[in-house]
Amino acid sequence: MKQLLRWLIVAVTTVAAPSAFAERLELPSAAPVAPKELAVPRASARFESYEALHGSFSSPAHCAGVPGGFWIELGGKGDCLRSYAQGLSAADNPTVLVYFSGDVLLKTREGVRFVGAGYERRSPERIERDMARWSERAGVPAIFIARPGMFGSSGDHNQRREPREVMLMERTLDAIRQRHRVSTFILVGQSGGGHIAASLLNRRRDVSALVLSSALLSVREVTDYWNKRRTVQSDGTVLYDPIDHLSGIRRDPRPLILVLSDLQDRIVPYPSQLTYVRRLQAAGFEPLHILLSATDKNHHALARHGRRAAELVARGEPIGTIRAALEDVGMRPTE
Numbered sequence: 001m002k003q004l005l006r007w008l009i010v011a012v013t014t015v016a017a018p019s020a021f022a023e024r025l026e027l028p029s030a031a032p033v034a035p036k037e038l039a040v041p042r043a044s045a046r047f048e049s050y051e052a053l054h055g056s057f058s059s060p061a062h063c064a065g066v067p068g069g070f071w072i073e074l075g076g077k078g079d080c081l082r083s084y085a086q087g088l089s090a091a092d093n094p095t096v097l098v099y100f101s102g103d104v105l106l107k108t109r110e111g112v113r114f115v116g117a118g119y120e121r122r123s124p125e126r127i128e129r130d131m132a133r134w135s136e137r138a139g140v141p142a143i144f145i146a147r148p149g150m151f152g153s154s155g156d157h158n159q160r161r162e163p164r165e166v167m168l169m170e171r172t173l174d175a176i177r178q179r180h181r182v183s184t185f186i187l188v189g190q191s192g193g194g195h196i197a198a199s200l201l202n203r204r205r206d207v208s209a210l211v212l213s214s215a216l217l218s219v220r221e222v223t224d225y226w227n228k229r230r231t232v233q234s235d236g237t238v239l240y241d242p243i244d245h246l247s248g249i250r251r252d253p254r255p256l257i258l259v260l261s262d263l264q265d266r267i268v269p270y271p272s273q274l275t276y277v278r279r280l281q282a283a284g285f286e287p288l289h290i291l292l293s294a295t296d297k298n299h300h301a302l303a304r305h306g307r308r309a310a311e312l313v314a315r316g317e318p319i320g321t322i323r324a325a326l327e328d329v330g331m332r333p334t335e
Contacts, residue, residue: 028111029111045123048120051149055157062080069082070171070176074168084124085131093140095186096176098176098197099193101151103191131143162240169199170203170204186310195217195242197212198276208253210255211260213306214302263291264299
């Protein structure tokens with residue numbers, strides 16, 4: 001019997017092991033993408049790394065079957081942008097929280113592209129659950145808008161930070177505002193999602209507050225930083241740099257702007273975030289820059305804390321309360 005049990009344990013381990021060490025999908029720096037029709041995962045179905053790596057396409061008819069989907073056309077080309085909303089009223093929605101997540105497509109030093117390991121663990125059900133909790137704590141509706149090429153939106157994530165990505169997100173906010181009668185948005189962005197949030201701040205008059213965590217805010221500065229560390233260079237000149245368009249931020253009333261940073265951030269260097277803060281100050285704004293100590297090895301994971309700060313902003317809590325709350329979620333302000 002003992003020998004049989006040992007055999008069963010070995011057999012189960014042998015069967016389970018390949019999934020844990022499955023070959024990673026990769027794409028060399030110069031290799032073309034091969035997009036396919038957008039998949040529509042529901043409930044606990046997982047998102048596909050292939051789509052995040054190669055991109056996907058949709059159509060108006062196809063997008064009509066995507067939960068929370070918005071068909072947006074720009075320059076004769078359309079994409080289906082998926083959203084995950086919780087807490088919306090059938091009547092008016094005076095204030096709505098909107099979250100933009102960070103990049104899922106990463107690069108090696110040689111420019112080989114691959115999708116972060118955590119991406120395939122996410123599902124629509126999990127995102128909706130996160131938004132439901134966020135909405136409940138904030139007391140206002142909350143929406144996760146999936147950026148092009150990821151988390152159920154069509155498009156090419158390889159083209160992130162290009163003007164088209166910013167404009168697609170802008171048009172999606174327009175559609176949400178109209179459909180759900182939204183008066184103001186509180187935008188929250190982590191890392192590459194912070195680039196989107198900051199870019200939208202420059203282009204809209206309905207953003208009452210902005211929370212940026214470990215955000216990519218000075219594209220040229222960050223691109224130069226990584227180009228010095230990679231053998232394959234990136235062209236930052238084709239990208240939208242939010243730091244160049246601060247004159248578009250509304251001034252009456254001025255939005256509340258919170259920037260959450262870690263001095264040791266290894267993904268988006270702290271000096272680039274500080275540059276953005278100083279440019280805002282020079283333009284006459286008063287951003288609140290809070291320095292934190294992230295617990296991950298890259299000192300970059302501040303998404304949870306950005307959402308926590310935003311929910312307190314939505315509740316009208318004072319800045320002192322927000323600072324204290326950041327300590328409660330495991331982040332100690334150092335300034």
